[in-house]
Amino acid sequence: MSGRALSVFGNAVVFAVLAFGAWLWWRNVTSTADPPPAAVAMLSETAGRAGIDPAAGAPRVASRLPPGSLTFAASGLVVPVAGIEAPDLVDTYTQSRGGGSRIHNAIDIMASRGTPVVSASDGLVEKLYFSRGGGGITAYVRSLDGLWLHYYAHLDSYAPGLREGQRIRRGDQIGTVGISGNASPSGPHLHYAIYRMRPGERWWQGAPINPYPLLAGKTASR
Template identity: 45%
Template sequence: MLLLVVLVVWAVPRWLPRGGLVIRIGPAAPSPAAPAVQPARQSIPDSASQPAAQAPAPAAPGPAAEPADAADPQSPDSAVAPMSAAAGLLLVPVQGVRPSQLTDTYTQARGQGRVHDAIDIPAARGTPVLATAEGTVLKLFQSARGGTTLYELARDGRTIYYYAHLDRYAAGMAEGKALRQGEVIGSVGNTGNAGPGNYHLHFEVTTTADPKRYWAGTPQNPYPLLRHGISR
């Protein structure tokens, strides 16, 4: 008996696991699960992570703006407006004659059923005739009725001043010459059909869409324009 006890005491240490024998009572505890392997995170380019920026849609074209100087299709090209105060004050075209001394002869009858369509400004022969406004000498013309005449084109490009029965032109007068208001263009006479001793200036104002047809403009009464004008 004593020999059996000694044998057991000697043999046990050799088959027990190091740390002793662990005896568990009850159901065995589950072995810990292996940690889940996380898939490697894929690198996503920035261009894929955000939606591509879209170019803004082109704006719908608006109505085309008309140029500031567009012509009115309702206005006929041949329409000519009468002279207005915007053209400036006219100068009485005979030196020394005041506006209050003028007589309205615009509607007086003339030979062959004609109407005067002008005013006559009496003055002594040789009295200087002055440019009524700034402009350009359009035509120097010898006429059976008007005698020695001068057509002046105003700066607006469509108003024409007509001076007739001149005794002579001033020195240096030529077609295309620029005129200053008040510049001497000739002198009072009685050439043409004025009649002997009937010294005066026949003065007309017309408007035209074509200055090349300087003789065919629409007449305007010079009297109210000169009556409210100036003199020298």
């Protein structure tokens, strides 16, 4: 190949490399556009009510399970344990705990250890907390309007990448069923509770309501 031909070939290669680089730059810019201001304002307001710093960065999208493995209740909630249907649920809300010293204020959803636990609603992960003598590995998820708090306890583990401040959708995996805390090793289950939140209340506060009618579509037991 002559010197002139080599020069032309070299220029063509340089041009191709520069063009490819410019295309990559344009692709990255156009695929990372900022979300609409209205959406940012809504999330910031909700995060502020939940005591979450909205400047903490964009959350990782949580893992999702196939729709067929989830049960959608008429209330709009998802039964928070994969593979569990409404007839499988038992109303344990008013049962006594601690030797009769307190009311359960939650329902226990029995399932094999390691069964996926999912978020019953859209929300923000407000607190990931380990309670050695109580709920063990727990997660608190507040609804986007700030009015409701969903509590998941006795987990075996968290879903990979789950963190405080993360926005999750209904059906996103939170963790797995376990026996952490004061759960019996012979009966792995999810302790699931819902709390009605007043303005300014934190994750350890709120007034409990019975999740059973919302998940099972039945009247609560007395």
